[in-house]
Amino acid sequence: MELEVKVNGEQWMLNVAPADVLLDVLREHVGTKSTKIGCERGDCGSCTILMDGRTVRSCLVLAVEAEGHEIVTVEGISYEGLSELQNLFLRINAFQCGFCAPGIVLSATELLEHNPNPTRHDVQEALAGNLCRCTGYEPIIEAVLAAGRPESGPGQGETP
């Protein structure tokens, strides 16, 4: 089947089968390898992408369902340099192996978009479905909270 979809601002025409899962098509056909294959059943969040601005688990979406929608992966929010949030993750050392990072960055991006000054509880809730096996979450939460705080500088909570 023909699939027309916008990924990170570029229009793609892809040839996919109905049984192809969006996660695999993004990685194999489009080449956005930031989107990670984890549990493939919706539990870990490593395959998180933004679809029309909202996080979805790309392992639970058929590629054909993306027809006409706009997809953003971590590559897409980093074209013009790292976002404020990404810089904070770096500064606070919020990742170790980094496998969870793309999903967490996108989940936090969605949170800050809807709630520019989240509480710790809000951050925990927003990231509850993104598993991290390395950090113990504390530095991640700290980085997202810092991005939400006004004193963290201009641009916090804005999407690029």
Place this chain on the structure above:
Amino acid sequence: MIAKEFEYRRPATLGEATHLLADHPGSVRVLAGGTDLVAWLRDDAVAPDLVVDIKDIPELRDIRLDGQTLHVGSLVTFTDLIESDLVHDHAPLLVEMAETVASPGIRNRATMVGNICSAVPSCDAGPVLLAYNTTVHVTGPNGSRSIDINDWFTGLRETARTEDEVVTHLAIEVPKHGGVYVKLMRYAGEDLAQAAVGIVVYPNLDYRVAFGALAPTPIRSTAIEAELQGKELDDALINRVVEMVPDEISPITDMRATAEYRTHITGVMLRRGLVAAVERLEGKGPEYGTRLI
């Protein structure tokens, strides 16, 4: 990867959808949010020849209030419920329930109707919709019919919907009421319910009590409701209905919890839930969304 090949159609009208369903008896699946269906396809738990995606049928997206009846279309996601002012104002219990469903990435996609169509024992919408007066509206090739929520869950992952029918919407009665959804999870955040209690109480002290994850389907306890009927809550009454819990549920032991623990904790949840629901009816009590366990 999904091993089984299938055909995919995305009709723009309900009529087209029901005809597609009717033409493929025994091997067709309806796709809405896909958070269950895609996982089941991957697991080979289902292997349809045709998947009918209903997301292009605009009238299934409605959330609307008609007098004291809230209509929730079959494409309304849990996030839509959480973000709807109408739902906040008239059925905050739906918001309280929706906020406990998995994670934002799932809630952005999963629909409340899909949740009761998948009909797993722990489905969060089940106990809450059972506690309300809810009617499920379906349309098939021969027209529409409505199904009382009490007749909806017919078995493990089974419902009263026939294969050629599409659920169009739910009609939920929302006169003045207090409600509560108490869900036991292993940790705050994403998890399935180990036990869940949904309660609605009306000003005339008509109580509705339903349970999730405690039987093969979500269930109502008409025995507990009858005991409570018309009475003000007091300790003796609460103790009486808590004692009835073991006879009303049939929990299993699995990796999440033992049957004994589930039974015990359900009593605790019922006790706290009843108090909160009545307080909320009176405009007091813990805000909706407050965790009681």
